Amino acid sequence: MRLLTTASLFVVSIVYAGPGKNDPKVSKYVDKSNMDLSVKPGDNFYQYVNGNWIKNNPVPASKTRWGSFDVLREESSQRLRTLLDESAKNTGKDRKTQMIGDFYASGMDSAAIEAAGIIGIKADLDRISDIKNLQAALTEVAMLRTMGYSSPIFRFGVQQDRKNVDQYIPQVNQGGTTLPDRDYYLKNDPRSMRIREAYKTYLQQLFSLAGEEPVKAAASADAVMRIETALAKVQYSRVEQRDPYKTYNKFAIKDLNALTPDMNWNNLFVQMKVQAGDSVLVDNPAFLKTADLLLGVLPLNDWKSYLRWSVLKSSAPYLTTPFVEANFKFTQVLSGQKEQTPRWQRIAGLVDASLGEMLGQLYVERYFKPEAKQRMVDLVNNLQTSFEERIKRLDWMSEATKKRGIEKLHAFTKKIAYPDKWKEYEGLNVSRKDFIGNVRRADMWEYNDMINHMGKPVDRTRWGMTPPTINAYYSPVNNEIVFPAAILQSPFFDFGADDAINYGGIGAVIGHEMTHGFDDQGRQYAATGKLEDWWTKEDADKFKTKADQVVNLYNSFTVLDTMHLNGRLTLGENLADLGGLSMAYDAFTKTKQFKENQKIDGFTPAQRFFLSWAQVWRSNTVPETQAQLVLTDPHSPGMYRANGAVMNIDAWYTAFNVQPGDKMFIPKEKRTYIW
Template identity: 40%
Template sequence: MKLKLLSMSVAVALLASCGQESATEQPKAETTKTQSVAEQKDAKAKAPVELQSGLTLDNFDRSVRVQDDLYRFVNGTWLSKTEIPSDKSNYGTFTALADKAQEDLRKIIEASAAAKDLEPGSNEQKVGDLYNSVLDVDTLNQRGLEPLKPYLAEIEAIKDKQQLVEYFAKVPKLGSSAPMGMWVNNDAKDPTQYIMYMTQSGLSLPNKDYYFDEDETHESIRHAFVKHVETMFNLAGLPKGAEAAKDIMALEMAIANAHWNKEDNRNSVKTYNKYALKQMSELTDAIDWNAYFTAMGVADQSNLVVRQPSYITALGTIVKDTSLDAWKTYLTWHLLTGNASLLTSELDQENFAFYGKTLQGTPEQLPRWKRGVNAVNSLLGEVVGKVYVAKYFKPEAKQRMMELVENLREAYRQSINELDWMGEETKKQALDKLSKFRPKIGYPDKWQDYSNLTITKGKLLENYMSARQFNFNEQRDKLGKPIDRDEWFMTPQTVNAYYNPVMNEIVFPAAILQPPFFDMNADDAVNYGGIGAVIGHEMGHGFDDQGATYDGDGVLRDWWTAQDKEEFKARTTKLAAQYDEFEPLPGVHVNGEFTLGENIGDLGGLTIAYKAYQLSKEGKPAPVLDGFTGDQRFFMGWAQVWARKYRDAEMKRRINVDPHSPSEYRSNGVVQNMPEFMAAFDVKPGDELYLEPEKRVKIW
């Protein structure tokens, strides 16, 4: 994904963790209608191909009853035979496709990396020199800490709290962290305008829970973190490593104590708090806001959105009460750890030892070539994405996807009209939103221009600093300009998808449009269970507990009647309670409230995809393939895309930080609520996946 301004994140809902505004017009490439749906079907009928089920039967475990465990029936043999690669914390369908995309990109990138006499400033020169600067470990070790020293000196030169605050504003350009972050996005209450968003930040551990949970896992991680900081200071030749580590931990605990919890942080309404820049002193006068916004180059702006106002107030007290020396030690640490992978092998390996091995349980780092591919993806993603699409993405896949999207849209329309719990007034608003969903398929219509980004041979840290400045400028320069409706927040080579609420758009990069998600040669059942449910999932985010707070034009507003809102809340609360019961490891439970949005997306997505599949058959019976009916293959298609194994440390981490449920429950947790699944496999009382009708949840 492209680096974003000011430690930027984008408020989008992702399909998988490896997730704003409306547009009624369609992108040009997607509105050129070469054939009607009927003509497409006629063409397919005239040129029949051998029908394939799309199921990977070798992965099935026939010793498991599908009525007890759909997930292991479909994936059991794969689960028993597959070893998680040593450079990964988890492995599954998404990662297998991502590995394939990396191999494809490697061929593209190494063509530039091996070329001679490339034109300076050309995209090929930038790709080749960036890739080679990652691979050239000898140069990294020879240069040592020298590339970082000017930045360390800048911290050391801070003389007072005003300069400290000015430095906070510069941090996004340095790969570092400060206690508050900023990004630019559409104003959620006026998505025709860009606005700045301020959010809590500044932690080295994944979130607040890691600083205060008293279980053995978190206590062990805190102890390991303090030792890690000390080791990093010693390796970098910085003084008083042990003392610095304790000071950093103490300051981060104060910051973490003021942080909002993860459940409140995903609440779109609670986190929209608009302030004039001149009002920020009302939150705290201990921070020199004029110095901060001037250093960032945004002092001419009128307003911003503060996501966690109480945090900013508490931060003011922390800034005032913490010594300047302690802050400088903290900033030195974040500069060091934020750039460790761009420096010496010793610093890089120690940084991985904590963040890779301790936090995620990953035994080994990625090989250098993969890290090089990741660097190019991160800094020059759409340069190689354009070549990737030309080589590996079939134009007919985009056309077929548009057909699937429209079938899902029609299924959603019918489902909304048939809802017995929603009143007509709210239905009208929901249908309006549905009609305005804008699909983006495969790749952008307008590619990013990198002409202002400088990449230099053999200077890895400087290349990242250059890219951070480039992205900072690009994002800051959006302010006051028209909304760019063609911007993508994933590269085409990303195996994922997302929904962007303020743009009311659903986005499907090219790399996910391949088996098992999408197979041009497979029968419709598995395609609807795979990519059809993915489409439904992203549409479902428009109607999940947070997406439903935005209307069809991407405006954050309440478009529900009071009664319908109560009915919706009752259903979502019931679904959250179901997921609270899931226990992937002994004593480790899914957080139903935290994962609610993704669970609604899964349930709604699969429900609507099933309905769309039925519509696609036009009343004709589905063939029996590989011994399974169409309905059975539909649900198997859903289950097989979620094949995934996790290391225990990674599972524990994800439960804390990932709003997606573990893959097993994305399969089994959804289907137990669907009477269509019960009918397809004759699931009866006493079967593990049978859920009494009164306990099932239907939202959309």
């Protein structure tokens, strides 16, 4: 998942290991019954390693995909359920348990939710209906943002300034649409048109459920579609959004006011409770200019419908059964999910998202093994050493750029397991009898916590993921790699497994996050986290040439029907996979297991390393979700993550005797070697 300032592994799905004291007769880490040995490794390595597992593990009805990672996430959910059930029964124990237990209990109290109806959002809907002019509508845009509703028109946040990372700055970005990507509004292929029709139906359903007569609900739905389509037309594509310079446009507030005459940003910032200073960052100035023009030409009633929609779509999953069912029915069209996720699991995920560092404390106390943290530190250090050695050996990079790259590598901050300082959620009130109120108050608390950064020193101790998250990420502005506690557990950390499994799994994960600091986006940030060019032009040109080779390889992969991967959109993750796997293999070659070269269950250490890598990405995905991900996800699907990386690693060819004529074979002189 790529956020505004982070790059994550996203769909981590790992079966891997620890230090390497495995009995050679034990083979539980590579189960041949999961493999399809009728497939040549050089024809489709992913299928060779995972073919029978894929055949025997269809996607459950309540999921949209199912793989190693999803199995682990399911186990993590069950752990959270245990903690939440206990907390709900023991709310008098302490403040932490009280808040977690009451939030969870309120979400599980379906009778109270049904009885409340839409009372939790009625005041907001009525206030919007009473809007009399455009300036009042803009005041509502600001107010809804402070209340935690889905941001109308634009996205707003307070984040680090990419060119001055020791300061926070207000940032205004393109937004205002509901569908997952602008192309859903603009393309006229059958799938996009079907989704738009389903979206119109969903719009009408929610307006009707909120009390509008059918004719009025249809008119409101049309108004929302007109506004969102107009906004989509001027949004940057997902590839354009990956350019940190294109999306860095600093405005003095007076100049931003001149760009958008109907939007007075001095007033908007005050209404959004932000002391803005004298400047603001904008990702897409043309978008804001067009949005401002739309404000002046579209009827006020259209904007009132659009603002009501912001309230309705943000609240639908937390209201009565008709709202929840309408929301899921539309989601089905987008994702192909057959059954609703169980209520307990939805609420558990919501509590994790809302009170993640409180719940994370309970998770760590119950399930985290402290020795895993030290083992992870050792592995990270091993991979860092491997990366440094690889940089020094590069034949395409000058010594000057190598020096700066190594400085950046040494400057990595490593966050492992859980924060040193926990959020206390001071001032947040949770009621056992007010579910939608809890959701809104938690969102408001998070918003206030964010804007309170303004004028304060940058807090580099903060985490972007909660401890129960099975994932990892790299932040370029902090130059940090982060591994939450949930990724540091069995089967992620199985101290009985051999090094081949370990380095092919978590080793490649660590290397993946490190490489994000040097992918097509991350390489543009210096050791301090500042967006700053530290490359010679010649080296940068060579990098771009090599990166284009990776783009072309992934562009050639056909995922679904005639849908090809977008190698430019997925470039950062593909580079991270290739770099991470390469340095993990280098680190593995230093182990005793590799040097002794003894087979386990018929496989050499090198083979087991690559088998472990491919097991990471095994998964089944329903076609609707797969099609959406091809359009929106910066990560390649599992098969192409497994296969694409090894196709450029010489050691894989040697390990499995891949020869010319095999479908995955790339001649050595055409393989891409970057990091």
